[in-house]
Amino acid sequence: MTTASAPLTTARGEAALGRVSWVRNPWVVFLARRLGRLLVSVAFLVTLAFLMIHLIPGDPVRAALGISAPPELVAARQESLGLNDPIVVQYVNYVKALFSGDLGVSMTSGVAVSETIGQRLPASAGLAAGAFTVVMIVSIPLGLCMAVLTRGGRRRGTELGFTSTSAVVAAIPEFLLAVGLVFVFGVTLGWLPVAGRDGLSSYILPVLALSLGPALLMARIVRVEALSVLEQDFVRTARAKRLPHWRVYLRHVFPNALTSTLTIGGLLLSAMIVGTVLVENVFAWPGMGMTIVQSILSKDYPLVQGIVLVYGVAVLLVNLLVDLMLAVVDPRSTIREA
């Protein structure tokens, strides 16, 4: 995940900071570099969101209002959206507005986009957070157990069962799992609510649908990583110290499998954040995912833009968090070497 932009930002960072002594502190350099990368990514995201509207062939306002809309209304709307200004001016205005927290106004409801997002965000965030927690709680112990059970080619049957089951389940996309869960627990058994957000029980199915695949995928990765760590010399050293098995696994094997677990965990979390879009639409979950689909369908572009920005920033923050955690967890990582 080291990007080509990294050298660029360091070079700039170091030039700006001059000869101040704390520049030597690898943590400072690391943080500066990482924040620089975040800024570049956010700029990319904002540009993407801005261009989204301008790349639409034809006139977005006409497209949104329909062919039958009176030309005066179209013109007025274009004016109010500033679409008649030169594109550079529009871009500058867009970025300026963003800085003041203004995401624009919905073209269909006239409500401020930020207000709608504020209402919808908690439901989506709750879903993603719940699913991520389940993934972590399930996958790490499961993966470690599987590694221990199947180490050195033991229990081929268990290994085959685990790898094939997890491969198949992980290959099922979340919205199909969701449909399956609705069928089993809603339609057939009638145990759990299948639509809407109402109390804790309404979380169960959407969270399961979101987390099942990633949890098994992650467990596979933890297992493979732990198995490869088990082959390392320092595990032999730990065995030579005659430590209890649990200590060897928890203290020596797991922390060294953590790097890739975290990396993959971050990717899974970003995918899950966006995966909520589909799951929300299966469960009629009143989050941003429902809203973005509705607003794409009704061509409410400012709202789409706003939600895309929120998803994008959430993903970038997850990436940043993962990088920071990696830096803390792995003493050999970039920071110290910087």
Added chain:
Amino acid sequence: MRLEHWRSAMRSPVGAVAATLLAAFAVLAVIAPMIWGDAAEETEPAALSQGSSSEHLLGTDALGRDIALRVLVATRFSLGLALMATSISVVIGIILGVLPAVLGRRTGRLVVAVVNLAVAFPALLLALVFAVVFGIGSHGAVLAIGAAGAPSFARLVQTNVASVAGRDYVSAARVAGVSRLRLVVRHLLPNIGEPLVVNATVMAGTALLAFAGLSFLGLGVQPPSYDWGRLLGEGLDRIYLNPAAALAPGVAVVLAGLAFTLMGEAIAQVVGIRTGMFRTLDAAPVPVARAESAGDDDAVLVAEDLRVAFPAAGDGWTRPVDGVSLTVRRGETVGIVGESGSGKSLTALALARLTPENAAVSATRLEFAGEPLLGRSDAEVGRLLGTSLAMVFQDPMTSFNPSMRVGAQLAEVTRTHEGHSREEALERAVDRLRKVHIPVPERRARQYPHEFSGGMRQRAMIGMGLMSTPSLIIADEPTTALDVTVQRQVLRLLRDVQRDSGAAVVLISHDIAVVSQMCQRIVVMYAGRIVEELPVDQLASAAHPYTRTLFGSVPDMTTDRERPLATIPGRPPDPGARPGGCAFAPRCTFADERCAEAPELAVVGARQRAACWHPRQEPVPVTAAAETGDRI
């Protein structure tokens, strides 16, 4: 991808399943619309939204159309759209992927940077953005999914291109003045074809799922057209009335997606991305009951007829250690020498009960301080050896846990075995680090292994062994991975430690010079067996032809340690293909018919035993370096 690759991919169970599924889908895609195309459009006002019946296997939709037929007919559209989107991803991906190699440095970097930025966002988010740009409907969705998949494919191409770009033939072509474009088309792309094919296959599965998702959301295929995602979305609305209407297209999507993914995996396996299978150990030789004890009270370690076997390809076993008998007395230093592959390191691991999981260890006797080690649980062995056996491994770079502070790694020993508190244990760790001459041990204890130099790490490893009071230290090539100057420090430390603690030392090395300086007794191993055992002051009277060549070619500190035995023609036999009889016979100048039978260790002189039918008597022409010993 060569033809035989495809063939062997098909032959693996996974590949066979995937290929069958794909073939079935392909056939369906071709014939289903032709046969049932019209029937699937037929509305039946008398049978709206029905459940499964004999007439309509999976029921009917809101307009009374047969769902089973619609699912079958939708195969063509669903697969076709997915493949189109995949081709778009692949084409854009390849273009973006090779651009950095074609363009100049700067522009190239820019492309890489943009791709990296785009890859950070999940494909679904990009697909939603592009769906807005390209418009709702199947065309827009194909473009959107294609564009959304492009960055990750581009990244893949970039990494693969970068990995071959440095190869000789590419440099050669570059020197020859081949144009950049031609370089890419003729030299780079053909050589990364395999991973690209694998990933494009997997990507087709992903595109199929993504498409189903978009159509399900209502952003993809629009009525009256339909694909699986669309059918699924319509079915979900009436899942309480007719679950099959939602489940059938769902199953179709999953099966098709899996078929592509599995196909990719099968190809990847054939192309050689993963190999290496372990066999189970059910046929492992059982530890032999122990023979009468030899009554050696003075012995720290006694091993008799120690064997280590690994399951080999096919049904057999390889036996890298094949009947080693060794006794180490208290305070003694014993050196085990031999070429790599002689089984000396594995012997050390077996003595310490640290062999890899899939090794089968047997011995007629294996005792540590009078207590048998075989046939005991790990916990019992741990109690026996935890405080009294210390190990020093070859590579100090990899033998420490990189994510744990050095002090904590030392402290762990006494915390586990002597129940020390964290502070007590850490205090002792600092003390031991000081003992092994680590400067500023208080600070060093808080550092991570990578902050130590190699020599320092090896000293810390010795310090780790000293956390308790070891009666035996087994050091396996402790200096091989170190610089010459550092080697001496470590050896000197080992000798001091041995003198101070009174522990016995087993030093394993391929380096005669090291062993002869450190040890009182030398054990020579060849092809998994001991061929000679002799006191260090009798090196000149070595009797076994192998030992004699070994000692005759003693290197000094400046020779290349990796090839100390270059003077003996031939190579030691592979553990899997050892000749019957004396294993040294093919390289031995004294071999005759008798050597077709394996010689046993037999006394040939004072405190000296050799396994040879024709032991030599005349003195070895020892080189100066070995005689003077260049004492450490």
